[in-house]
Amino acid sequence: xxxxxxxxxxxxxxxxxxxxxxxxxxxxxxxxxxxxxxxxxxxxxxxxxxxxxxxxxxxxxxxxxxxxxxxxxxxxxxxxxxxxxxxxxxxxxxxxxxxxxxxxxxxxxxxxxxxxxxxxxxxxxxxxxxxxxxxxxxxxxxxxxxxxxxxxxxxxxxxxxxxxxxxxxxxxxxxxxxxxxxxxxxxxxxxxxxxxxxxxxxxxxxxxxxxxxxxxxxxxxxxxxxxxxxxxxxxxxxxxxxxxxxxx
Numbered sequence: 718x719x720x721x722x723x724x725x726x727x728x729x730x731x732x733x734x735x736x737x738x739x740x741x742x743x744x745x746x747x748x749x750x751x752x753x754x755x756x757x758x759x760x761x762x763x764x765x766x767x768x769x770x771x772x773x774x775x776x777x778x779x780x781x782x783x784x785x786x787x788x789x790x791x792x793x794x795x796x797x798x799x800x801x802x803x804x805x806x807x808x809x810x811x812x813x814x815x816x817x818x819x820x821x822x823x824x825x826x827x828x829x830x831x832x833x834x835x836x837x838x839x840x841x842x843x844x845x846x847x848x849x850x851x852x853x854x855x856x857x858x859x860x861x862x863x864x865x866x867x868x869x870x871x872x873x874x875x876x877x878x879x880x881x882x883x884x885x886x887x888x889x890x891x892x893x894x895x896x897x898x899x900x901x902x903x904x905x906x907x908x909x910x911x912x913x914x915x916x917x918x919x920x921x922x923x924x925x926x927x928x929x930x931x932x933x934x935x936x937x938x939x940x941x942x943x944x945x946x947x948x949x950x951x952x953x954x955x956x957x958x959x960x961x962x963x964x965x
Contacts (some may be wrong), residue, residue: 719909720936724881727858731775735843740783745790750915751774752775752911753855753913755854757799757852757897758895758911759906760780761774762897774913775941776911778909779945780905781889783950785949785950785951786832786951786952786953787872787951787953788951788953790832791827791848792847792849792870792901793823793824793849796817796819796852796853797816798816798853799857799895801893805856805857805858809852811928815892818928819851819939822936823851826939827849827943829943830946830947830952842902845953849879849897849898849900850898851894851896851897852894852895852896853893853894853935854892856928858893863916867916879945887952891914892909892931892934893911893912894911895909895910895942896909896910898942907951908946908951910941910945912937914930914934915940
């Protein structure tokens, strides 16, 4: 009786093949996000930005001589798509969805410390108003068809009785942003931020949904601005603001 032929690859060979393919995708995948310098923040301000403690990948400018508690109100301009060179081309509907999502995050997060006012003429804004402008400067969508292979490789390694360390997804998506807050009355820069965030391996949902990691980047950018507001005591309701008279 002739021996039976098997079309199944040995488990170890299958794992090796998947691991090799994953390595190719890691090299071919989209480049990760980083801080950008597009001109959205004026060069003279950008040149004074530094890495704040605890955020060594971000850049922040804080105007010298700030008066704690000087701002009670904030006006948030519509978020812009202001792409860095080599950023992907976004369809108008995607631009609208992403800029709208970022603006919503800013309004929700900063609304905890400021009274958000509608945009209008500067002359109509009360004293103590901060004007916040923001731009998405780069954005990459997550590509599930690339990200699935490391997951399959991990399962295959487990089935073969071995272990495989977590493999970063080759196309996780993410976003870069630039933000600037100015005194609404004078136009002088008060606070500026250049930040970014890439998709994380543990965020499984983000590996499958095209813009989940980008939305997370918007959330973290809004939180970073809130953190700097609290550290400097810019808002009259900030914990760092002690005493003094709030603007009326």
